[in-house]
Amino acid sequence: MTLLQARGLVKRFGSFTALDGVDLDLQRGERLVICGPSGSGKSTLIRCINRLEQPDAGTITIEGLPMADLQALRRRVGMVFQQFNLFPNLTARENIAIAPRKLLGLSRAEADARAEALLDRVQLAGHADKLPSGLSGGQQQRVAIARALAMEPVLMLFDEPTSALDPEMIREVLDVMVELGQGGMSMIVVTHEMGFARRAADRIGFMDQGRIVAMAPPAQFFDAPPHPRLVRFLDNILGH
Amino acid sequence: MSFDWAAFFEYLPRLVAAAGVTLQISVLSLGLACLGAPVLALARLLGPAPLRALTQAFIEVIRGLPPLVVIAFCYFALPKIGVVLSGFWCGVLALGVVGAVYAAEIMRAAIESLGKGQLEAALALGFARWRAVLEILTPQALRRILPPLTNEFANLIKASSLLSVISVHEISQVGQSLIFETFVVIEILVQMAVLYLIIIGGVSILSRRMERGLAA
Numbered sequence: 001m002t003l004l005q006a007r008g009l010v011k012r013f014g015s016f017t018a019l020d021g022v023d024l025d026l027q028r029g030e031r032l033v034i035c036g037p038s039g040s041g042k043s044t045l046i047r048c049i050n051r052l053e054q055p056d057a058g059t060i061t062i063e064g065l066p067m068a069d070l071q072a073l074r075r076r077v078g079m080v081f082q083q084f085n086l087f088p089n090l091t092a093r094e095n096i097a098i099a100p101r102k103l104l105g106l107s108r109a110e111a112d113a114r115a116e117a118l119l120d121r122v123q124l125a126g127h128a129d130k131l132p133s134g135l136s137g138g139q140q141q142r143v144a145i146a147r148a149l150a151m152e153p154v155l156m157l158f159d160e161p162t163s164a165l166d167p168e169m170i171r172e173v174l175d176v177m178v179e180l181g182q183g184g185m186s187m188i189v190v191t192h193e194m195g196f197a198r199r200a201a202d203r204i205g206f207m208d209q210g211r212i213v214a215m216a217p218p219a220q221f222f223d224a225p226p227h228p229r230l231v232r233f234l235d236n237i238l239g240h
Numbered sequence: 241m242s243f244d245w246a247a248f249f250e251y252l253p254r255l256v257a258a259a260g261v262t263l264q265i266s267v268l269s270l271g272l273a274c275l276g277a278p279v280l281a282l283a284r285l286l287g288p289a290p291l292r293a294l295t296q297a298f299i300e301v302i303r304g305l306p307p308l309v310v311i312a313f314c315y316f317a318l319p320k321i322g323v324v325l326s327g328f329w330c331g332v333l334a335l336g337v338v339g340a341v342y343a344a345e346i347m348r349a350a351i352e353s354l355g356k357g358q359l360e361a362a363l364a365l366g367f368a369r370w371r372a373v374l375e376i377l378t379p380q381a382l383r384r385i386l387p388p389l390t391n392e393f394a395n396l397i398k399a400s401s402l403l404s405v406i407s408v409h410e411i412s413q414v415g416q417s418l419i420f421e422t423f424v425v426i427e428i429l430v431q432m433a434v435l436y437l438i439i440i441g442g443v444s445i446l447s448r449r450m451e452r453g454l455a456a
Contacts, residue, residue: 052360075366085361089380099365102375144361151365 002064003028003155003186004049009058011044018044019055020210026155026188031181033197034190036207037233042190045207046157049188050077062155075103078148082160084140086132086147092119093128096147104151111150118146122176138169142176149180156180158189174200194238198222206230248427251418255428258414259435265331265410266397266439272336273396277343284348286370302341307399310334315406331403331410339396346388350381383454390447394440401436411435 004026011019018041026032034042047053049060051070059066067073086095096118097111106114119125122142132140141161148156158177162170174193178200181187191197197204197218204221206214206229214227225231283295302310311334318325325333354377362372404413415432419425 050364052364071366071368074364077364079361079364081357081361081364083357085357087358087361087376087380089383098376099367102371103366147365 001028002026003030004060004062004188005064006049006060007058009045009048009060010056011041011048011053012056017210019048019058022058022210022212024205024212026186028154029184029186030202031185031187031200032189033201033204034188034207034212035192035194035197035204035233040207041210042207043159046079046159046188046190049155049157050074050079052079071103075151076154078151078153078156080141080144080148080156080158080161082163084132084137084144084164086140086144088132091129091131092124092135092143092146095132095143096150099147100150114150115146118149119143121149122146123172136169137165138172141165141169141173145173145176145180155186155188158187158191160190160192162191162193192237194222194234206233208233244424244427247422247424248431251422251424251428252431254414254418255411255431255435258409258411259439261328261408262397262400262410262435263439265328265335265400265403265408266443268332269335269339269396269400270393270443272332273339273343273393276336276340277347280340280344281347281351282370282373284344285351285373299341299344302338303345307334307338308402308405310338311402311406327403327406327408330406331400331408335396335399335403338399339392342392342395343385343389346385346392347381350384351377353384354380383451386447386451386454390444393443393447397440397443398436 002025004024006022006024009019009022009024010017020041022041022045024045034045036042044053048055051073061067062073062076067076087098090098093112093115096115097108100106100114101108101111116125116128119128122145124139124142124146127135127139132143135143145161161177162173165173170193174196177187177189177196181200189196189201201218203215203217205212206221206227208229214221214225214230216226220226221230222234225234280295280299283291284299287295311331314325314330314334315327318330351373358377358380359372362376363369367376400410401412403410404416407413411432415428418428422428
């Protein structure tokens with residue numbers, strides 16, 4: 001069943017065309033990885049999906065609905081940022097509990113219980129009372145994932161979630177994401193982590209100059225790349 | 241030159257009474273500033289384009305004028321459009337507006353300095369823009385604005401001395417007329433200074449307490 005359908009997405013920043021007519025379908029429970037050179041429009045694409053950027057043209061439907069109500073849309077779609085963007089004045093627990101409490105009307109006790117359960121799920125039980133400044137980058141990003149999950153989204157978007165992390169912390173974040181995908185969460189992940197893509201993606205899309213130029217399951221994507229530009233990209237990042 | 245303690249104590253009650261007026265004007269105008277500043281700051285951050293432009297224009301005009309001009313305007317110009325206020329209430333209004341404008345700019349700058357990431361994180365969770373600003377960004381900005389705000393409020397209290405020009409019986413006006421009346425200069429100036437320091441010191445202590453409260 002189609003969860004997300006995007007048609008003809010165009011986004012321009014001044015004279016620069018970041019998205020040049022993108023079509024995208026995502027099935028429920030599907031894990032899609034988007035990769036591509038920087039400036040190819042990957043981040044813009046997922047930022048258009050939850051309308052942090054307003055596309056100049058095109059349509060997006062989620063579960064068949066156009067989602068004109070921005071807040072309703074964003075409550076259904078979780079987002080994880082490259083820079084974590086945790087609220088620095090709130091503890092890990094409060095970071096996760098604040099949106100369900102203020103937006104879904106949960107009581108403090110209910111929201112806290114939800115937060116504790118999610119911290120447990122991202123392997124951070126026992127860190128609930130720490131401020132973001134007291135957590136490592138990897139731990140902060142896992143709190144950010146829990147914060148997005150607290151709204152019980154139907155789709156999770158990840159915008160280069162490991163690009164700001166030290167190498168030894170990348171694994172712990174990717175493990176949480178793999179587990180999330182195995183649990184049936186629908187995900188779109190913008191990343192350069194090709195190991196993760198091979199391990200966890202159902203399909204991998206390759207973007208270049210504002211278009212998705214190739215889209216294939218991992219085996220085909222890596223072993224028989226369907227586009228010459230992709231062959232060069234893989235050569236560069238995998239160092240073949 | 242000797243310090244005349246007899247004169248000091250003779251005129252002290254009149255200056256203490258004047259300090260009461262200064263304190264009342266300060267508290268009332270600070271209150272007005274505290275109410276007005278968030279309204280102005282939020283109008284500039286969140287309002288529709290015409291309201292944003294209007295608010296910005298208002299802020300720029302008031303910030304561009306010496307407080308003395310604003311005070312004179314309230315006292316001499318407002319009656320022409322039918323708004324007649326006593327010197328006391330003119331002072332409260334003028335200082336309150338000046339304070340609100342400066343405090344609004346401090347608040348706006350503090351919220352904008354938090355960066356785009358914080359706003360986007362709140363929006364992505366489903367907060368409407370105004371709720372993101374009020375419920376997520378403002379609590380973070382509060383810690384940053386308290387020190388500059390204290391500064392601004394101390395300036396406001398000092399600016400209440402300007403109300404002597406519209407004959408409000410606050411510390412500076414009463415002190416000056418006592419000096420001209422009695423030619424007792426040093427004793428009265430010392431009293432004026434000490435009374436201002438007590439009032440402004442009180443605000444500083446209060447603000448430091450709040451800062452500690454917010455940090456905890």
